[in-house]
Every structure is written in C-alpha cells, then in structure tokens.
Amino acid sequence: MVILESGSDENLIAANPFTRVDTESVNDISNMPATVVLDGSTTNTQVIYSTTSAQLQAYSSSYAHVPMP
16 A cells, blocks of 8 residues: 655654555455655655655655654
8 A cells, every 4th residue: 555645745654554564464454564755846745654764755855754653
C-alpha cells in the first residue's frame, strides 16, 4: 500500500493503522506493509507514528517525521 501526498500543504499523517507492520497477523489489513511518499511539491507535512524511516520516501525537505516506536 502507498499513501501519496502530492501538491498539498500542512498534511498530518498520524498513528495510521495501515502502515503498521506486525509479523504475527499477516492477514489483517492493518498489518499490510505500506510506504508514505511525499512528492516535491508537498510542504509542511507531519508524519507521526505512522512509518519507520525505511517506509517514508520524501522528495520534499519540508516535513517532520517521528518514526514508529
């Protein structure tokens, strides 16, 4: 699954259940591996407790990221 933020401002992606990965329940949709992609025109986006560092692809430098614990 890919969550794409494109050409927008001040988005918040927080505690998103679709990006959590739990190897014990592979059949649960909330455990699907996912990636968040921020395109170059997206600004001031906050990605909080929704991805690991490896799951975030940022083509913009205007974002804040707090990886999942």
